[in-house]
Amino acid sequence: MLEKFSLKGKIALVTGASYGIGYAIAKAYAEAGAVIVFNDINAELVEKGLASYKADGIEAHGYVCDVTDEKAVSDTVAKIEKEIGVIDILVNNAGIIKRIPMCDMSAEDFRKVIDVDLNAPFIVSKAVIPSMIKKGHGKIINICSMMSELGRETVSAYAAAKGGLKMLTRNIASEYGEFNIQCNGIGPGYIATPQTAPLRELQPDGSRHPFDQFIIAKTPAARWGTPEDLMGPAVFLASDASDFVNGHVLYVDGGILAYIGKQPK
Ligand code: NAP
Ligand code: GCO
Secondary structure (H helix, E strand, O other), X not given: OHHHHOOOOOEEEEEXXXXXXXXXXXXXXXXXXXXXXXXXXXXXXXXXXXXXXXXXXXXXXXXXXXXXXXXXXXXXHHHHHHHOOOOOEEEEOOOOOOOOOHHHOOHHHHHHHHHHHHHHHHHHHHHHHHHHHHHOOEEEEEEOOHHHOOOOOOOHXXXXXXXXXXXXXXXXXXXXXXXXXXXEEEEEOOEOOHHHHHHOOOOOOOOOOHHHHHXXXXXXXXXXXXXXXXHHHHHHHHOHHHOOOOOOEEEEOOOHHHOOOOOOO
């Protein structure tokens, strides 16, 4: 049975995976036997990523590529196919957030978030799908969010993008399922990474950030998630064990979406 979870010989591209959630997912894939390819937005980050993979005993292949740039993405995918091979597993992980109250947000900032968090998964997916079809299989995993289901103050663009990403996931599954391509999402809960660091900053008096306390109270597991919490679910969705799972978003949130929240004392 465990053979079905193996990624031996598979080539996995994880976008924006120099650190954070993407790095943990790529590390899990390497441990499951895959060849790791990642990109990031600049050479400094790619170098930093390569050094971290090396320190973890992983021989990763890093590329500088902005995932919002369609030409750069298709050139990079062609280069990966030539230098390493056809991509079996794509994880659309690169993402940004801008926390600004909606009425104070410029249309330009809104577009930027949509561009990285929604347009880019479309751009990278369409670059890898034709070779997946020729090869006869493929796995695409979109990193969604709690905000694929929920809203909150200041994250209108992010919620719009991640809600859209959930539907792009279902559409890729619908359109390419017949070619043995499975496209699923992972919806991480609140995970301790640089992206969420501002929400966990200690207050001047040394107490916890109010949002930090709020998240712990909202999470049945009573803690923030770690990038490592995403490793098992990400391997499952990349492996043959999930070959009949398509168009699904797997929420890895310590139970937040199931919970109405604690009654105030
Ligand atoms: P992170 O720590 O900010 O890492 C994101 C990575 O993507 C960074 O390396 C970033 O580079 C890169 N990136 C940004 N724009 C890019 C572009 N245009 N082209 C290529 N790479 C780009 O974020 P994370 O917390 O690990 O999050 C990873 C994914 O999970 C994101 O999609 C995020 O929305 C999602 N997510 C996070 C959480 C959470 O609680 N942390 C929860 C749910 C979902 P820079 O360093 O230059 O920005
Ligand atoms: C926020 C957070 C979130 C998380 C994550 C939740 O400001 O509310 O940054 O949006 O990063 O996506 O799943």
